[in-house]
Amino acid sequence: MTSVHPYEKSIFYASEIFSVILFILFSGRKSNKKVKTSYQYKIKPNKEQAEKIDNTLEMLRYQYNYQLAQRFDWYEQNKCSIDRCSRGVCHLPELKNQPNYYSQKASLVQLKKHRPWYKNIHSQVLQEIPKKVEIAFDRWLKGDVNGKKSGRPRFKGKGQYKTFTYSQFNQAHFVNNQIKLSKIGDIKVIVHRQIPDGFEIKTVSVTKKADGYYISLSLDDKTVPTIKPDFNSNNIVGIDVGLIDFYVASDGAKVKAPKFLRKAERRLKSAQRQVSRRKNGSNRRKKAIIKLAKQHKKVADTRKDFHFKTANNLLKKYDVVAVEKLNVKGLAKSRLAKSVNDAGWSQFISILTVKAVNAGLKLIPVKASGTSQECSNCGTKVQKTLSQRTHDCPNCQVSLCRDLNASINIKNRGAHDLKAQIMSS
Template sequence: MITAYKYKLRPTQAQAAQIDEWLELLRMQYNYRLAERFNWYEATRCPINACSIVSCSIAPIVEQPDYYWQKRDLLNTKKLFPKYTGIHSQVLQNCIERVKKAFDRYFKVDVSGKRSGKPRFKGRGRYRSFTYPQIKQACIQNNRITLPKIGEVKIIVHRPIPDGFKIKTAQVIKAADGYYVTLTLEDKSVPILKLDLNTEKTVGIDMGLKDFLITSDSKTVPIPQFARKAERDKKKLNKVVSRRKNKASKRRRKAITRLAKHYQKVSRQRQNFHYNTAKELICDYDIIAYEDLNVKGLAKTRMSKSILDAGWSEFLSIVERKAENAGRLTIAVNPYGTSQVCSNVDCGASVPKTLADRWHSCPHCGLELDRDVNAAINIKNIAVGRTGIKAQVMPYAIAGFTEKPALYP
């Protein structure tokens, strides 16, 4: 079992200055190594039998700056720039690993066949963390944590590390309100929970913007809209930042810090709401079915602000992760047609609706209920069919809407 615990750090002024210096040096190293890869790629991308003097350099092509080449080249970096000798060697190597991962995601597709965008150079203040890939197991003593080459830093241990867990990595993070350390913990003796599910405790949830979610049992969770409620304060803070014309002034830095704390507060409110809502679902149900939404695509519509404020993707990932730890089952369901089809198992007729139609009224069987509840029941029925539960389900539900629901009577 692998988990992560995050603790607040209280470094001294000298330690905070050292952490900031490391982050700035690592940022410059990250940009330099990323530029090395881009330059080599641009110099070698022409056809084998042709060379353009416009896009290709006439200088001899150097060796490809891959992961191991760049790690070996760190010796030359330390000779040319002695400040880098003060950074822990594994922390510096982890910077090269981050460049490799960013570049690999740009060229290689993931399991879904998609690629990430082109890696960007990090501006000042944009490199906010560094990682110790290895750290001593007894690094925390009382209220102090020993970070190599930084020293003993005061730490607020608000919860103890569970017995039997080993500390694998430590990541130091600079946030808007101070410094944090995230410890990755592992315990191989913890068995994977076997699913012991009560199939009667199955629920389908429909994500929405009127309500955050609505279940197939007609339970609703109001949408909090943290970002929209705090928009007036955000506009005021943005105005203050825009009025500070001198980008090197202390007043501008203070204004930026206040704005960053505002965003951090909204993010934490949303995250706390997601965890509490996920806990209620996991405590009440054994099988949770949800819509497999294309949130990135939906975020490009005119409802993008409300969708991003709701944070559907983050919530669903929390539900998946916590359900796995609790021995529950989550099922992603194709949402195609779930709101357009009657949820009555004896009907299953297509009832077209516009986005403004919030009530499901079936002219065939006379079923009357909320549109979102109808969709949640359809999602539950699809999950019922996929998990092999002996229950009467819609024929198109078992197929997962591989055909349009309009084809069914």
């Protein structure tokens, strides 16, 4: 029987004690956030109901463009704060009050009086328009919560306004395979999965896609989620996402990048060619556009299904997953843009995050800088170009796959951050 060094024994006991502390802290601990998720179902409206949905979308588009034009008019006339000429000779227009969410929302009352056909739209659906306009306009001028600004908002062309939302919904209006939408009627729903117990429907969004109509249910769990009872902090993995392999795990497991867009390029080019050959405004061009949209939707749906299955497989095997905080928007502007968008890392991380919370597990985002350059064995910085796929450390002589080295560093950083979270709580 081999003897165990006292130092190794102390490390073993320390890790066991840390696991016990983590279990005690997490087993009875509850998160301050409620579980929120969304389910999407396909609906089968009859001909009359489909016309109502199409008319609603078109009327909302007109109103969106009108309220956005009001904002632009105010912006153009109020760029300068000077409201009079110093000589008193020339006339300058008076400064107008800035349109905001409340003023544009109040104008909807007069809208229904002057255009009675807008009464066919539920008030909550109509009130979403000034909210969308305000968000789009503020992101252009002020930026989001992180200060990042978006581009100038665009007017919606015909068929470009595709979603409307009921901000409040009665749970009793969704029974079995029927949903009751105000001003539209009872519509058949293809329920491919049941809503989990304890979840309440908060909002309902109706979307028109290339292959039909869908509803998205925003669900909120009344119960506060807890960390699962048998949570093991030592069961942690780091994953390094990439373009050759979709991810490489710190235990050596790999998932090959599926490259759905690349594989569908021939079909997409053929469908796009048919659109360009059709005469503008013709029925044949409209059919070709629908065919092209269906091809793009198929690629997006296949990618999303792959992301869900990959996230499920990770969370079945590990209790803690460490990932990099990547600037995907920045990478999507580089020469690798097509491949980055095809991989869909942002969608995968968001799916993994939601699923981890719902399962009572942990996802730890870590800093991405230096994970590929730093040696996972000794910590030495080993500079290498993107084309160098092997990590060869001159200090400790370790040689391994570049992505595997990065994933081990991500795991180590994730374990460190997890301990810091536990100690601070």
